[in-house]
Structures are given as C-alpha cells and as structure tokens.
C-alpha cells in the first residue's frame with residue numbers, strides 16, 4: 029500500500045467540496061426509479077430520473093428481459109468481436125437503424141461508451157473537431173481520446189461556429205473536420221440549432237455528429253432531434269442511449285453502413301468491452317417496437333412537462349431556455365441550490381441539485397425531469413413544495 033500522505037489531496041479536496049456545497053451525496057433507492065420512489069423508508073415524488081416514458085418498469089419490457097435471460101443467460105460472456113454477439117444484438121441494431129432512418133446502427137454498453145468509441149475511431153491526428161462548449165462530458169472525453177485539434181464554439185452561437193468552421197477549412201491544416209453537438213442539451217433542455225449546423229457543415233464539408241441522448245424517444249415522434257428538424261439523411265452520426273426514454277441501459281451509433289463496419293472493426297469499446305446483456309437487449313428491442321407503435325407515452329410526457337413548466341413559471345421561477353421536458357429551476361449559488369433541494373426533500377419531493385462541475389459555477393439549478401407517468405396530483409404536490417421552499421429561500425416573492 030502507498031503511504032497515506034499520497035492520498036491526503038483527496039481528504040483535503042473532499043472537505044473543500046463539502047464546504048462549498050459542491051459535493052454530491054448519494055442516497056440509494058429502495059424501489060424502482062418511477063414517479064414515486066422510496067428512500068430511507070420514506071416516499072418521494074421523483075423529479076430526477078431520465079425514465080422519460082416510464083419504460084424502465086413497463087411489463088412488456090420486463091417480460092422480454094426475463095424471457096431472453098432464461099434463454100441466453102444474464103451475461104453475454106464476451107466482447108462483440110469474440111463471441112459476445114448474439115442474434116439479439118443484430119436484431120436490436122437493425123431495429124435501431126430503422127427507427128432512426130439510417131443504413132445501420134452499432135450498439136454499445138452505454139451512451140458514454142458510444143462517444144468514447146465513435147469520436148476516437150473516426151477522428152485522429154491532423155483532424156479538427158468543432159465542439160459546442162456545453163457538450164456532454166462524454167463528448168469532451170471522447171474528443172480528448174483523439175489527437176485532433178479541439179475547437180470549442182460558444183454555446184449554440186452559429187456565427188461563432190461558422191467563423192471557426194471557415195477558418196479551420198481555409199487554413200488547409202486539417203484532413204477531416206467534424207462538428208459535434210448535443211441534440212438536446214442535458215442541463216438546460218434547449219435544442220441544438222441543427223438546421224444551421226447542418227447548413228454550415230455542408231458549406232465547409234464537415235462531418236456532422238449529434239449526441240441525441242435526450243432527444244431520442246422525446247422529439248421527432250420518438251426518432252429524435254434530427255427527425256424533428258426534417259434532417260434525416262443529412263447527419264453523419266447520431267448517438268442515442270438506451271438508458272433514458274428507452275428505459276434500459278446501453279447506447280448506439282446510428283450511421284451509414286460503412287461507418288458502422290468501421291466502428292465494428294476499430295472502435296475500442298466494441299472490441300474490448302463485454303457486450304450488452306441479453307435481457308437489456310431484448311427489453312430495448314421491445315421498447316423500440318413500442319415507440320414505433322404508439323406516441324401516447326410521448327404525448328403524456330409533453331403534457332406533464334407543460335403542466336410542470338407552466339406551474340413553475342407562474343410561481344415566478346426562472347427555467348432558462350428549455351424547449352423540452354428537461355425543466356431546470358435556476359437558483360445560481362451552489363450552496364443555496366443544495367439547500368433548496370434538501371428543503372424539497374423534507375417536503376417529500378426528490379429533485380436533485382445540479383451544481384459545478386456538472387454546470388458552470390454560479391448557475392446551480394434544480395433539474396426536474398417530468399415523465400409520462402407523473403399524475404397531476406404528484407405534480408401539484410411538487411408545485412406546492414416549490415412555492416413553499418422558494419418563498420422561504422427568498423427566490424420567489
């Protein structure tokens with residue numbers, strides 16, 4: 029064992045994080061991650077899950093998972109390229125491609141993995157990546173794995189992107205240039221200006237890459253942000269996750285057949301990480317089928333989101349630029365944000381504080397995630413708690 033002094037930086041920095049309200053406490057759930065959860069023997073209205081459509085506990089997904097688990101076991105036993113590719117994985121990839129309207133799709137153990145995999149398999153030394161400054165952490169890390177020049181552009185600032193794309197192209201320094209954006213920005217809920225991004229990409233011959241973790245199942249009739257804007261066929265790579273609206277776990281890249289073949293040959297998480305377990309794959313297949321059959325759950329999600337957002341705005345809260353069900357309640361100061369969340373907790377509402385480094389300093393917020401499963405009674409309870417706590421903390425009048 030190393031001498032304890034080598035780890036003293038951890039003790040010091042943890043104490044500092046705690047003192048500044050930047051340390052996330054983790055409380056385990058004693059129930060499924062539904063609209064009402066149990067923690068510490070108490071029930072809470074849950075406004076913090078990404079289980080947008082309630083599919084995590086849908087009987088049809090559970091049945092599919094159980095049946096596949098009985099037939100294939102709990103684990104897939106190997107990485108995809110050795111013998112961890114089951115017929116189920118192929119079926120899922122075909123369904124995802126059809127769902128997204130692309131030639132092919134490649135499934136990975138997580139959405140985070142997809143960004144590690146796809147960015148670094150395609151971009152390398154001598155290339156450049158134009159990346160929105162608010163892109164998800166997994167995109168930032170995926171970019172770091174390349175030896176490409178990473179050029180950040182101001183959040184959704186299309187003039188900045190256009191200028192930087194032109195400069196990068198005209199410099200003649202880069203073999204390939206990629207533009208990467210979240211489809212829906214996960215902490216603010218705003219939608220990327222994809223029509224302009226695609227236009228700029230077509231002008232300067234950029235590879236387009238959209239991480240649609242929060243758009244899939246939510247926008248474009250479920251197919252996501254690209255479909256929402258009518259841009260199918262004009263975006264090279266779309267990332268999706270199976271862990272949010274789909275309700276399971278895993279991620280995928282929807283792309284051309286050539287790119288999919290390349291990712292299967294070269295992307296490191298595909299080659300070196302055990303494939304998704306059979307139960308998760310079968311449940312995801314069932315979810316994609318459901319999403320294609322009916323839009324009822326999506327409609328319910330959007331109705332609930334409007335109900336909550338209208339209620340919070342009426343109370344006087346600032347929700348920032350959200351245009352999706354993601355409902356941030358901006359507080360600002362980190363400590364006050366943590367206190368807000370703790371006071372909501374006392375009122376029986378679980379709504380997690382999101383603070384630096386997940387969001388920029390001074391922009392702490394309570395991030396509410398309404399789902400299709402919330403009832404108006406649950407949302408009314410949440411609004412009543414918001415009113416009480418917001419007044420007590422002097423955030424609303």
Ligand code: PMP
Pocket residue numbers: 138139140141164166210214239240241242269270271277278279
């Ligand atoms: N991209 C974005 C934009 C996300 O919000 C997330 C989830 N936090 C991910 C990727 C990672 O997805 P997963 O949870 O499936 O790893």
